[in-house]
Amino acid sequence: MKKELIELRVNGRLHELAVEPNAVLLDVLRQELQLTGSKRACDDSSCGACTVLLDGVAMMSCTMLAISCEGQEITTIEGVSEHGSLAAIQKAYGDWGGAQCGFCTPGFIMTVKSLLAENPDPSEADVRAALSSNLCRCTGYNQMYDAIRSAIKAEREGSAVTK
Amino acid sequence: MSLPPFKVLRPRSIDEAVGYLEKHVANIRVLAGGTDLIPSMRQRLFSPEYVLDLSGVAAMRGVRPQSDGGVEIGSLTTLRVIENSGFLRQHYPVLAEAAATVASPVLRNMGTIGGNICLDTRCLWYNQSLTWRKGCGFCIKKDGDLCHVAPGGTKCWAAFSGDTPPALLCLNTEIEIAGPSGVRRIPLQDFYTGLGDSYRKLQANELVTRVFLPASSADYRGVYRKLRVRGSIDYPLAGVAVVMRHSSNGHSIGHIADVRIGITAVNPAPLLVKGATDLLAGKEMNDLLAEAAGDLAAKTAKPLTTSALTPEYRSEMIRVFTKRAVLAAAGMN
Ligand SMILES: Cc1cc2nc3c(=O)[nH]c(=O)nc-3n(C[C@H](O)[C@H](O)[C@H](O)COP(=O)(O)OP(=O)(O)OC[C@H]3O[C@@H](n4cnc5c(N)ncnc54)[C@H](O)[C@@H]3O)c2cc1C
Ligand code: FES
Ligand code: FES
Numbered sequence: 001m002k003k004e005l006i007e008l009r010v011n012g013r014l015h016e017l018a019v020e021p022n023a024v025l026l027d028v029l030r031q032e033l034q035l036t037g038s039k040r041a042c043d044d045s046s047c048g049a050c051t052v053l054l055d056g057v058a059m060m061s062c063t064m065l066a067i068s069c070e071g072q073e074i075t076t077i078e079g080v081s082e083h084g085s086l087a088a089i090q091k092a093y094g095d096w097g098g099a100q101c102g103f104c105t106p107g108f109i110m111t112v113k114s115l116l117a118e119n120p121d122p123s124e125a126d127v128r129a130a131l132s133s134n135l136c137r138c139t140g141y142n143q144m145y146d147a148i149r150s151a152i153k154a155e156r157e158g159s160a161v162t163k
Numbered sequence: 164m165s166l167p168p169f170k171v172l173r174p175r176s177i178d179e180a181v182g183y184l185e186k187h188v189a190n191i192r193v194l195a196g197g198t199d200l201i202p203s204m205r206q207r208l209f210s211p212e213y214v215l216d217l218s219g220v221a222a223m224r225g226v227r228p229q230s231d232g233g234v235e236i237g238s239l240t241t242l243r244v245i246e247n248s249g250f251l252r253q254h255y256p257v258l259a260e261a262a263a264t265v266a267s268p269v270l271r272n273m274g275t276i277g278g279n280i281c282l283d284t285r286c287l288w289y290n291q292s293l294t295w296r297k298g299c300g301f302c303i304k305k306d307g308d309l310c311h312v313a314p315g316g317t318k319c320w321a322a323f324s325g326d327t328p329p330a331l332l333c334l335n336t337e338i339e340i341a342g343p344s345g346v347r348r349i350p351l352q353d354f355y356t357g358l359g360d361s362y363r364k365l366q367a368n369e370l371v372t373r374v375f376l377p378a379s380s381a382d383y384r385g386v387y388r389k390l391r392v393r394g395s396i397d398y399p400l401a402g403v404a405v406v407m408r409h410s411s412n413g414h415s416i417g418h419i420a421d422v423r424i425g426i427t428a429v430n431p432a433p434l435l436v437k438g439a440t441d442l443l444a445g446k447e448m449n450d451l452l453a454e455a456a457g458d459l460a461a462k463t464a465k466p467l468t469t470s471a472l473t474p475e476y477r478s479e480m481i482r483v484f485t486k487r488a489v490l491a492a493a494g495m496n
Contacts, residue, residue, distance in 0.1 A: 001168045004171075020168075021168075021169060021170055021171040021214075022165070022166040022167065022168055022169055022171075022214075023165075023166075024165075024166065024201070027165070043164055043205070044202055044205070045198060045201065045202045045270070046267075046396050048267070048269060051269060057272050058268075058269045058272060059269060059272055059273050060269060060270070060273065063197055063198055063201045063202065063273065064197055064201070064273070065171060065194075065197070065201075065214075065216065067171050067173075067216070068171075068173075068194075068197075068216050068218050111268075111269060129268065130268055132267055132268065132394065132395030132396070133267035133268045133269035133270070133395070133396070134269075135396075
């Protein structure tokens with residue numbers, strides 16, 4: 001199949017890429033750009049392990065064509081850390097045991113980022129509703145809620161996440 | 164599993180989009196949010212030569228209240244925008260509520276109202292990988308001539324499983340369709356055929372461009388109830404929408420002036436329950452009347468074994484949800 005030349009802006013960097021028209025964004029991120037943080041788990045558009053942000057909004061990178069993403073700002077889990085150190089939500093996930101095998105974690109964190117961008121002070125119900133887009137097959141979800149709650153608190157108070 | 168090979172066309176306007184459809188009419192598929200089409204292409208339910216990516220057609224997005232009190236919604240408007248629209252939540256609450264139950268929040272960031280209206284019908288024997296379908300025997304809807312759901316039958320029973328169409332039917336919605344010979348506007352009710360395989364009346368060179376909610380259905384109370392296995396992500400296995408208006412009677416709620424009930428996921432088309440208005444209009448709501456509405460809706464539902472839950476259960480839940488929904492719409496839950 002004839003490849004097409006496209007420009008993708010990922011984590012603030014512009015990449016010029018030749019992609020097959022039927023390539024999904026997830027495969028281009030993982031295989032062309034070696035950004036392997038976003039995962040493929042279900043392959044039927046239901047688990048959220050592949051979640052990335054497009055112009056700040058959470059979307060499933062396994063269910064969109066890379067070619068359709070031209071002109072949008074793509075953020076992956078690799079673009080979440082701040083000035084080389086872990087973002088509050090990443091640190092909190094570690095501290096509270098929000099990840100077990102960790103396969104679902106990048107997707108969950110991107111969903112949380114998109115929630116907090118829209119609503120910096122979500123209620124417990126808002127957090128639970130937002131997280132219903134993602135599936136985890138290891139942990140209870142409670143450690144994740146604990147982590148998210150402490151990250152929100154830290155962000156609000158401008159303090160470091162502490163457990 | 165990767166997608167089948169295809170070329171992508173990216174129009175910027177409706178005219179350009181229709182031009183592409185006309186040119187490649189034999190082998191083209193429309194891509195809106197892609198949340199139905201992309202999983203289906205992965206399963207090789209569709210292997211088009213061209214995919215028409217509408218995402219660049221800005222004119223097809225947006226919720227635009229009209230001066231007469233109605234509203235026009237561009238078909239590319241995402242379900243997220245619809246569930247969060249203050250205007251729709253206030254004046255057409257049943258639509259905002261139904262939109263908010265579709266799939267998951269992230270899928271609603273992607274999925275569009277046009278895609279929800281045009282959504283392919285679903286069946287346990289159809290929404291499966293190529294290998295799975297080959298192993299079990301291809302069915303009428305795709306590549307074969309037998310039906311696993313009604314063995315010996317020649318009709319396809321795949322169930323229409325979109326959440327917003329029953330709400331839209333209750334609101335007397337019309338849709339605009341653009342094609343090579345211009346635009347036409349039809350009641351949504353006339354869009355569905357009632358067949359599981361060729362389920363919609365849309366030519367391969369046509370697009371759904373706009374959705375119109377008339378002023379005459381604004382400000383009805385609305386309720387949507389949905390049966391699914393999990394509380395998120397899952398498609399409906401039965402769904403009931405109700406809109407209701409009461410006669411104004413000073414400050415207390417009066418008798419029912421008008422009512423409509425729509426059901427989904429239990430037939431090859433979303434349907435309005437016939438006789439609902441005759442049964443309920445002019446009366447005051449009570450438990451017996453709500454029971455009767457439930458029985459009527461359950462008679463309209465004809466679920467078969469197209470999904471993980473039994474037809475008996477889905478039919479019973481149509482009865483129960485209708486009863487609860489009419490009570491809730493009358494402020495009595
Ligand atoms: C895991 C999962 C769960 C889901 N759960 C639900 C659910 O609970 N309820 C529900 O209703 N849906 C559900 N869906 C389906 C889907 O997300 C929604 O129905 C969504 O609204 C589809 O819109 P889209 O823009 O993504 O459609 P697309 O996939 O882009 O299109 C769907 C179909 O409509 C055609 N089409 C789209 N737009 C137009 C147009 N403007 N003109 C002509 N043809 C058009 C396409 O060619 C295709 O055949 C689910 C999907 C997934 C993957
Ligand atoms: S891999 Fe994308 S949703 Fe599961
Ligand atoms: S931590 Fe293993 S799937 Fe979530």
